Amino acid sequence: MSLQISERGRQMPASPIRKLAPLADAAKKRGVRVLHLNIGQPDLETPAPMRRRLATAPSVLAYTPSGGTAECVASLQQYYRGHGLSLEANEIIVTTGGSEALLFALTACAGPGDEALVVEPFYTNYMAFATMAGVRLVPLRARAEDGFHLPPIEEWTRALTPRTRLVLLCNPNNPTGTVYRRDEVEAVAAFCRANGLFLVADEVYRELAYDGAKATSALDVEGAEELVVVTDSLSKRYSACGIRLGCLATRNRQVWDASLRMAQGRLSPPGLAQLVALGTSELGPDYEQELVKEYQRRRDVLYEGLSRLPGVFLLKPEGAFYFIARFPIGDSEDFASWLLSDFSHEGATVMVAPAPGFYATPGLGRDEVRIAYVLNEEDLEASVRVLAHALPAYRRARGLGAIEPARAAAEAR
Amino acid sequence: MSLQISERGRQMPASPIRKLAPLADAAKKRGVRVLHLNIGQPDLETPAPMRRRLATAPSVLAYTPSGGTAECVASLQQYYRGHGLSLEANEIIVTTGGSEALLFALTACAGPGDEALVVEPFYTNYMAFATMAGVRLVPLRARAEDGFHLPPIEEWTRALTPRTRLVLLCNPNNPTGTVYRRDEVEAVAAFCRANGLFLVADEVYRELAYDGAKATSALDVEGAEELVVVTDSLSKRYSACGIRLGCLATRNRQVWDASLRMAQGRLSPPGLAQLVALGTSELGPDYEQELVKEYQRRRDVLYEGLSRLPGVFLLKPEGAFYFIARFPIGDSEDFASWLLSDFSHEGATVMVAPAPGFYATPGLGRDEVRIAYVLNEEDLEASVRVLAHALPAYRRARGLGAIEPARAAAEAR
Numbered sequence: 086m087s088l089q090i091s092e093r094g095r096q097m098p099a100s101p102i103r104k105l106a107p108l109a110d111a112a113k114k115r116g117v118r119v120l121h122l123n124i125g126q127p128d129l130e131t132p133a134p135m136r137r138r139l140a141t142a143p144s145v146l147a148y149t150p151s152g153g154t155a156e157c158v159a160s161l162q163q164y165y166r167g168h169g170l171s172l173e174a175n176e177i178i179v180t181t182g183g184s185e186a187l188l189f190a191l192t193a194c195a196g197p198g199d200e201a202l203v204v205e206p207f208y209t210n211y212m213a214f215a216t217m218a219g220v221r222l223v224p225l226r227a228r229a230e231d232g233f234h235l236p237p238i239e240e241w242t243r244a245l246t247p248r249t250r251l252v253l254l255c256n257p258n259n260p261t262g263t264v265y266r267r268d269e270v271e272a273v274a275a276f277c278r279a280n281g282l283f284l285v286a287d288e289v290y291r292e293l294a295y296d297g298a299k300a301t302s303a304l305d306v307e308g309a310e311e312l313v314v315v316t317d318s319l320s321k322r323y324s325a326c327g328i329r330l331g332c333l334a335t336r337n338r339q340v341w342d343a344s345l346r347m348a349q350g351r352l353s354p355p356g357l358a359q360l361v362a363l364g365t366s367e368l369g370p371d372y373e374q375e376l377v378k379e380y381q382r383r384r385d386v387l388y389e390g391l392s393r394l395p396g397v398f399l400l401k402p403e404g405a406f407y408f409i410a411r412f413p414i415g416d417s418e419d420f421a422s423w424l425l426s427d428f429s430h431e432g433a434t435v436m437v438a439p440a441p442g443f444y445a446t447p448g449l450g451r452d453e454v455r456i457a458y459v460l461n462e463e464d465l466e467a468s469v470r471v472l473a474h475a476l477p478a479y480r481r482a483r484g485l486g487a488i489e490p491a492r493a494a495a496e497a498r
Numbered sequence: 499m500s501l502q503i504s505e506r507g508r509q510m511p512a513s514p515i516r517k518l519a520p521l522a523d524a525a526k527k528r529g530v531r532v533l534h535l536n537i538g539q540p541d542l543e544t545p546a547p548m549r550r551r552l553a554t555a556p557s558v559l560a561y562t563p564s565g566g567t568a569e570c571v572a573s574l575q576q577y578y579r580g581h582g583l584s585l586e587a588n589e590i591i592v593t594t595g596g597s598e599a600l601l602f603a604l605t606a607c608a609g610p611g612d613e614a615l616v617v618e619p620f621y622t623n624y625m626a627f628a629t630m631a632g633v634r635l636v637p638l639r640a641r642a643e644d645g646f647h648l649p650p651i652e653e654w655t656r657a658l659t660p661r662t663r664l665v666l667l668c669n670p671n672n673p674t675g676t677v678y679r680r681d682e683v684e685a686v687a688a689f690c691r692a693n694g695l696f697l698v699a700d701e702v703y704r705e706l707a708y709d710g711a712k713a714t715s716a717l718d719v720e721g722a723e724e725l726v727v728v729t730d731s732l733s734k735r736y737s738a739c740g741i742r743l744g745c746l747a748t749r750n751r752q753v754w755d756a757s758l759r760m761a762q763g764r765l766s767p768p769g770l771a772q773l774v775a776l777g778t779s780e781l782g783p784d785y786e787q788e789l790v791k792e793y794q795r796r797r798d799v800l801y802e803g804l805s806r807l808p809g810v811f812l813l814k815p816e817g818a819f820y821f822i823a824r825f826p827i828g829d830s831e832d833f834a835s836w837l838l839s840d841f842s843h844e845g846a847t848v849m850v851a852p853a854p855g856f857y858a859t860p861g862l863g864r865d866e867v868r869i870a871y872v873l874n875e876e877d878l879e880a881s882v883r884v885l886a887h888a889l890p891a892y893r894r895a896r897g898l899g900a901i902e903p904a905r906a907a908a909e910a911r
Contacts, residue, residue, distance in 0.1 A: 094607070139552045145544060148739045181594050197632055312501055343503055349513040350623045357740070
C-alpha cells in the first residue's frame with residue numbers, strides 16, 4: 086500500500102504571501118530596501134505596562150485553566166465593558182490568538198460538508214480554518230465601487246442551501262478596511278435569525294474605525310444573543326501579535342460549552358500571554374484614541390498618495406489597517422513578483438499582497454492588491470513614491486501601454 | 499429553523515476530571531488538604547535559565563515565522579541530537595504545545611471517517627483531537643497483567659479496516675507508565691509499513707524511563723522514515739506546561755508541508771514561549787539525569803507504598819510519571835468522588851483520575867485509577883497513608899466486605 090496524506094492535508098491552502106518571501110529575501114540580499122505593505126504586523130511597541138507583567142512570571146510556568154485564568158477573563162470583561170458590551174465570565178473563553186477562536190467557532194457551529202457564507206474578498210486564513218474544520222466557504226462578492234460594503238440581502242438568500250450553517254463576518258474588515266454600518270450588521274443578524282444560522286463575527290479590529298465612526302459589534306445587536314459568536318484577539322489593538330492571545334465570546338450556552346470542551350482538549354491557552362494581557366488594565370483611557378489617531382494618519386498618507394496615481398482606484402478606507410486597491414495592472418501576482426525581482430526606486434521597493442489570495446472565486450482580484458499600513462508615515466510616503474514610479478514602469482515592461490487619461494480620471498474619481 | 503450546534507460539537511468529550519473539580523474545591527473549603535495525584539502538572543520549577551530569557555523579550559512582541567523561529571528550531575535540533583536523533587530544520591515545526599502537534603498530525607494523516615488504532619488505556623485528550631479532526635479512534639486493549647505492554651500483532655491486524663490510516667502510540671506512556679521495548683516499537687513500525695499506515699508517536703515523556711532503561715524513539719527505527727510523525731512538547735521535561743510549546747517532527751515531506759500550511763493558517767506559535775525555549779541550551783548535561791532521578795525516587799515511594807496495600811495491583815511503572823493501578827473498589831468514579839466528599843485522614847485526602855476516562859471501550863477501567871506522581875516525596879508518602887486508610891473505609895462504606903487475604907496476596911504478587 087502507498088502512504089498518502091489526507092485529502093484535506095493536500096487541500097490546505099499555502100499562504101499566498103509565502104511564494105513571494107524568497108523574492109523579498111533575494112531583493113534584500115541585493116541591497117534593496119523592502120517596504121512591507123503586505124503584512125498586518127504593526128511596528129508599534131507592545132505597551133510597556135503589558136511587557137512589564139513578564140517580571141511577575143511564577144517560578145513554575147504551569148497550566149492555566151483551559152478557559153483562561155480568572156484574572157485574564159476579568160480583564161477581557163473590563164475591556165468589553167469599555168466598549169459598552171456586557172459579558173459574563175462564563176461567556177468568554179481565552180484562546181491561543183483569534184485563530185484558535187475561529188477554529189473553535191467553525192467546529193462548534195458546523196460539521197464536515199456544511200457551508201459558511203462569507204463576503205469576498207476575505208481574510209485569507211479563513212480558508213485554512215475552514216479546510217481544517219471541513220467546512221465549505223461560500224463567497225458573496227463585495228465590490229470596490231461600493232467600498233466593499235455588504236451585497237444586498239437577496240444575494241445572501243440566493244446563496245442559502247440546506248447545508249448553510251453560519252455567516253462569517255469580519256468587521257472592521259480585513260482585507261478591505263470596510264466598517265459595516267449598524268443597519269448592515271443588523272440586517273445580517275436578522276438574515277441569520279430568519280434562517281437558523283450562526284453569526285460568527287471576527288472583530289479583531291473593533292476600535293480601528295476612522296473619521297469618528299464606531300464599529301457595531303454583533304454582540305450589541307438586540308435579539309441576536311443566541312446566534313452570535315465573536316472571535317477576538319489582542320494582537321492588533323495592543324501590537325502584540327506574537328503572544329498569541331485572543332478569545333471567543335458568546336451568549337450561546339451550547340457553543341460556549343462545546344468550545345470549552347475543545348479548550349480542555351488542548352489544556353490551556355499560553356500562560357505568559359495571559360500575564361501580559363493583565364497589563365491592559367493599566368493603559369489609560371486615551372490609549373485606544375491615540376491608536377486610532379495613529380492609524381488614521383497612516384491611512385490618510387497612503388490613501389491620499391495612492392488615489393492620486395493614474396489608474397489607481399479605491400474608496401476611502403474606513404477602518405482596520407488594510408485596504409484593497411485596484412491598480413492598472415493585468416496580473417497582481419506578476420506585479421508583486423516584479424516589484425521584488427525587477428524594480429527599485431531610490432534603493433527601495435514595496436511588497437504587496439496580490440488580492441486573488443483573498444477571493445474564493447477563481448479569477449477575481451487579478452487587478453487588485455491588498456495594502457497594510459502598519460509602517461510609519463515616512464516609510465508610507467516612500468512607498469507611495471515607489472509605486473508612483475513602479476506602475477508606469479511595470480506597464481512599459483509588460484507592454485500594457487500608457488494609462489488612458491480619461492479612464493484614469495474616471496477611475497480615480 | 500432552530501439553531502443547533504454541530505454533531506461533533508455535541509460529541510466533544512468533557513474532561514473526565516472536570517466533574518470532580520467542584521468536589522475538590524468543596525473539600526478545600528471544608529479545610530481538607532487535597533493531594534493531587536490526578537494531574538500531570540509537575541511541582542518542579544521551570545529551570546531558571548529558561549525563565550531568565552523573558553528579560554530578552556523585544557519591545558514589539560511580533561509574529562514569529564509560522565514554523566517557529568530559526569533559533570527555536572535550532573535549539574530543538576540540538577535537543578534531538580542529544581538523544582541521538584538527527585533532524586534537519588525543515589523536518590521540525592514548532593507548535594503550540596504537543597496538543598497542536600497532535601491535531602496537525604491527525605488532520606494531515608487522516609480524513610473525516612478514517613480510523614486510528616490506539617492502545618487503551620490512552621491519554622484522554624486523544625479523544626478530543628480525534629473528535630475535532632473527525633477521526634475515529636479504534637482501541638486495542640493493553641492489560642495490567644502485562645504491565646500494559648503492547649498486544650500481539652495479530653490483534654492489530656484484526657483491527658484493520660479499509661479506513662485505517664494510522665497508529666497513535668504514546669511512548670513512554672501516559673497513562674500507564676509503560677516504556678515499550680525496542681522490539682515492540684519496531685514491530686508496530688513494521689506493521690504500519692506493511693499496511694500503509696502512518697505511525698504518529700507521542701514522545702512527550704522521552705527521557706523519563708527508569709532503572710537505566712531508555713525509550714526508543716520512532717524516529718530511531720530504520721526504514722520507518724516515511725511513516726513516522728513524532729509529536730513532542732517541552733511541558734513535562736522542563737516543567738513548563740503553561741508556556742504551550744511543542745513540535746512536530748517528521749521526515750515525510752508531504753506531512754511536514756501540510757502541517758506547515760496549517761501552521762501558516764494560525765500564523766505563529768507563541769513567541770514568548772520560543773524565547774523561553776532557547777534557555778534549554780544553558781542546561782547542563784546532568785539536567786535530564788537529575789530529572790529522571792527525581793521522578794524515579796517519586797515512583798519508588800508510590801509504587802512501594804501502594805503495592806503493599808491489600809487488594810492493590812500494579813506492575814512496577816517503567817517511565818513517564820503516571821501509572822494505572824487496580825484498586826479493590828467496584829467503581830473508580832464513585833471512589834474518586836467519595837475520597838473528595840466523604841473521607842479524610844490526618845486532615846488530608848487524595849484526588850485521583852478514574853480510569854474509565856482513559857478507555858474508549860465502555861465498561862473498562864472501572865476498578866482502576868490513574869495516578870500521577872508530580873508531588874514531592876513527603877506528599878506522596880502522605881498520599882499512601884491516606885489511601886491505606888481510604889480503601890478499607892470505602893469498602894465498608896459501600897458494603898463491599900473485607901478484602902480476601904488470598905486474593906489480595908495473589909494480586910499483590
